[in-house]
Amino acid sequence: MPSCPRCDAPVDDEARYCAQCGAPQTEDAAEELDEYVQRQAEQVAGGGGGGSEGGESSASDAFPSMEELSDREQLWRRGSYVVGYGTVVIALTRVPAPESWPLILAGIAILPPIRRLTAEPLGSPLKREVMAGIYAVFALIGIALFVVL
Ligand SMILES: [Zn+2]
Numbered sequence: 001m002p003s004c005p006r007c008d009a010p011v012d013d014e015a016r017y018c019a020q021c022g023a024p025q026t027e028d029a030a031e032e033l034d035e036y037v038q039r040q041a042e043q044v045a046g047g048g049g050g051g052s053e054g055g056e057s058s059a060s061d062a063f064p065s066m067e068e069l070s071d072r073e074q075l076w077r078r079g080s081y082v083v084g085y086g087t088v089v090i091a092l093t094r095v096p097a098p099e100s101w102p103l104i105l106a107g108i109a110i111l112p113p114i115r116r117l118t119a120e121p122l123g124s125p126l127k128r129e130v131m132a133g134i135y136a137v138f139a140l141i142g143i144a145l146f147v148v149l
Contacts, residue, residue, distance in 0.1 A: 092104070
């Protein structure tokens with residue numbers, strides 16, 4: 001019995017794909033998979049256009065808004081990192097003053113990976129606005145402690 005070149009699982013003589021990892025076992029299967037992936041990519045990019053003029057123009061119509069969205073997403077991510085790390089660094093210089101701890105929490109809360117971590121127990125990621133709100137609350141507590149003490 002031959003074995004899968006990718007995962008070494010035994011593969012049936014007739015099998016076109018590995019039952020263990022899904023790797024194609026024949027040239028035909030590999031080509032078929034390539035075509036399938038390409039079709040999926042085209043569908044995602046252009047809404048399934050058939051490669052005609054019409055399909056292309058509809059794809060270019062769809063792109064600006066998508067790019068705009070990802071630009072805003074990028075900007076938000078970068079801003080969150082800058083604000084988060086900046087806050088943590090400033091807070092660390094104030095340790096062990098009591099205001100440093102809420103500021104550290106605030107900085108950590110706004111870092112983008114935290115949204116992914118909290119998505120696990122909560123089922124869905126918290127909105128960016130929620131993270132910004134948590135940041136604002138902790139930052140205000142920190143600033144208040146700084147002013148009061
Ligand atoms: Zn395999």
